Amino acid sequence: MSSASSPSSSSPSSSAAAPPSDVVARLRAAGCVFAEDEARLLVSAARTPDELAAMVGRRAGGLPLEHVLGWAEFHGLRVAVDPGVFVPRRRTEFLVDRAAALAPPRAVVVDLCCGTGALGAALAAALDGAELYAADIDPAAVRCARRNVPAGARVYEGDLYAPLPAALRGRVDILLANVPYVPTEEVGLLPPEARIHEARGALDGGADGLDVLRRVTAEAPGWLAPGGSLLVETSERQAAGAAETFAANGLVPRVCSSDELYATVVIGTVAYSG
Incomplete structure (x- = not known):
């Protein structure tokens, strides 16, 4: 329980289209180790460019990825994760x-x-x-x-x-x-x-x-x-x-x-x- 989970288990395959470079750059600058994987997830979740910008901003500001997305993948399930609630590892x-x-x-x-x-x-x-x-x-x-x-x-x-x-x-x-x-x-x-x-x-x-x-x-x-x-x-x-x-x-x-x-x-x- 020492850290939030990485997106590796729920991220798209490497063959998926590359996410926008500016999104990846902002996440990487914020210290996100899995910046490209996280960017793909955020892009796929956002319905509009404004929503994507807001989500990237929340993630870059330190909010756990799962709280930004509203879900985490766990044991093959997509589990809803509300703000403040412990993220399943x-x-x-x-x-x-x-x-x-x-x-x-x-x-x-x-x-x-x-x-x-x-x-x-x-x-x-x-x-x-x-x-x-x-x-x-x-x-x-x-x-x-x-x-x-x-x-x-x-x-x-x-x-x-x-x-x-x-x-x-x-x-x-x-x-x-x-x-x-x-x-x-x-x-x-x-x-x-x-x-x-x-x-x-x-x-x-x-x-x-x-x-x-x-x-x-x-x-x-x-x-x-x-x-x-x-x-x-x-x-x-x-x-x-x-x-x-x-x-x-x-x-x-x-x-x-x-x-x-x-x-x-x-x-x-x-x-x-x-």
Whole structure:
């Protein structure tokens, strides 16, 4: 969660027509590493030259590309992203893939700290007949998520598990929790796109970055079904501490990583009794 995603996964192919050179030059001067790719996306999204100029101006001024476009590509979906809402990162697709591999048929899925709802929406799209619930404490994120989740899914506003229906206790097969995990002292080191334009609550994980993870893990066993799993994203250096927290709360932990996506996921599973 340390920076906004690049447009590489959603950009047109290199064979697409070159974008206007003045647009590319302005984006490059503003420090956009993927200036040509971003220019193509902005040109394709703008309906008029004036709208393009305004969009380029917002991007050059530091607004995340996804907030300028109003969407991000995530796990093959185009996900609506409203101003101020955390932008789903491409590396988090690894968490979705691990969850899909664990999910039983017609899984009950909960997406905590859901932000745009991208994780839950992507997992529901990958599964057959999933029952999806999501929650976030940020009203702006909840409004955004309600536009992204599939029909029949429910999105609740509140702190972690508090707004979820009590009937879900002991029924959840897959619990996704893309918790904030940046240590407080490191939030100021994040790229401006993240620290200025995304809610601090979606980034700041406390002194060691694991405060919210501990809260999620402490209550997870009461919500998970037998054999159910909690999946969280962390940094590589936090993974051991996260795994210890899982074990201390009765979950059987394992750490998975992807060198390609620079992603680390910790999975905690409820052991079957008897």
